[in-house]
Amino acid sequence: MTKTCLIIVDGLRYDTALSDCGYLQAAVEAGHARLWQMQSELPTISAPLYETIHTGLPPVEHGIIGNEMIRPSNKPNLFSILKQAGRVTGSVAHCYYHTLYGGSSFDPFEHGEINDPDAPIPHARYYSMEGYCPENSAMPAEVDLCAQVWGIARDHAPDYLLFHTSSCDTLGHWFGGESSEYRIQASKVDIALARLVPRLREAGYEVFVTADHGINSDHHHAGDQPELRQVPFYVFSDLVDAPAGEVLDQKSIAPTVLKLLGVDLPDTMRAPTLC
Template sequence: MLPNDCVVPNDSVVPNDCVLPDYNGAALCNLLPSAVAALGLGDSSAALQLPSSRQICVLLIDGLGCAALHEHRADAPVLSSLLAGKHPRAVTTYRDITAGFPSTTGASLASIGTGLPPSQHGLVGYRVLIPERGRLMSLLQWDDSVDPSDWQPHPTIFEQLHAAGVVSAHVASPDFAASGLTRSSFRGANYIGAATPGELIAALAAVFGQDGPRLIFGYYPDLDKTGHGQGVNSPAWRHQLAVTDRMVERLVTELPPDVTLVITGDHGMVDVEPSGKLDLDLAANLLDGVALLGGEARARHVYTAPGAAGDVLAAWRESLSGMAWVVSKAQAIEEQWFGPDMTDVVARRLGDVIAAALPGSALVATVKEERQSALRGMHGSLTTAEQLIPLLTVRV
């Protein structure tokens, strides 16, 4: 049976177990501006107020959400001791922050790299419309016809640091070095390829062992990969969390006294059972008037045929009551789902109808998105399990 314990309003009431991102405060887009301020190089009133430091190393663990981390804290004793402020060698601070909407890797990494919300950097979904071409683009695979610096024209935090003569580095898989996402959101950083956890630790330690102020960003993808395939409540995910915890322990041991380590995630994750998945490819009433189906199973951009937006909105609201929070593009912009001050360029990339899945639900498309539809662990929506991510600072 599909979940039906949450009534979805037609107005601006936030459904139970959902939260709108705090873009002006505790949000991921404020992380690197706050890190720059902590280096003594930016606005001292930065939203997240990180401790002053000579160097800052940010480790982003893809898929690390607060809910799953706390539920399985026994599998992560090092992270748990850091969160509780009880690590024998480290002084820590901890708070929850919101990922942003959609709570998906492409949008979140762009928010980190630019210091801007999706409403301004323009990476607004897993698969979004290229308005000039009338087709969809995946932010993770990109489209060769789209110049990343045109799609996201704002200076990144790393470009700003480079202009100020400050060293920055981006440590991640060699596979991502020339990706559209990297070129749109992390240009300006010295890219260092690291294919394994050991290479990641060694590369991060080598950079923050050098002199002078610097900002280092490291990206670890394996927890997210395991969660997608097996689910966040699976033995495999718990084992992967334990592996991640061991990596964090090794990194803490490499930390010099004048370097702050910041650990965070890009989104949380929820498990969706087959009974909670609605197959849009088999729901003719929901595809009537739909030109393109974008986004992903838990955060849909619905692009409608001319003149059909009102009817599609009504049909999706009626049919998906209890499964999704469905709003118009205008409502999403007004309520700042994607952030404040949305530009017209970015607004054209949004769906005419936007659907954020509620707990236990997913709007899959088994024909057009066969692989993604089969995933056990999913993210993208506004539930607290997907939105709330840890912000942990560590000093030794």
């Protein structure tokens, strides 16, 4: 059994990770991490892919096909399975994750910070980005989010820790996936991760860094374009492996996390594990 942290950089394209995420690429060059390309499921929309990443099911099977259809997950997922197994989970993420896995619709006054051993996710911090628009991106600072992740890891040492940041997706929507604004934001996320990932590794965490989907030059994501489906999968771990150059299956993330934690996989998780 080993502690695992999954970092989801919302909207981060594979090619942008290669060109603008200097820390992550340096970690690969130095042998501290390895990188694979991963293929997102369809549709390439956030809430459906959050659920895919956590259930190992494609959207057409788990039933969340768009952000407008978000509801509590009704499939075995990492948070529910680990809760039943007596493991501890934590999350710093967009409020969609509370709706999916936190037990109710999100209320910013009640659910912004959770420390409750009986809660579906016992240790959680959520941001809403309510009212975000081109004039007000409403993004938390990346280093502040990373500090919250570290606080949960340091104080509670959850077996599974999720960190989800939305800023690349936000700038991609406003300026497009080919814009300098989008690429610069990817580098800012990368710089913040350079301050977090080594701390997590020293604390005994296996760390994965990936994305739900990319974004195109139309400021959009949903379809089957390569820039939408090709996302990075960085692995800071000696326990995970796959053939070099292989394109990995996004549905493999959930069963891989469970296998690392020594928890039995449900029948619904059919994708091969990466360990």
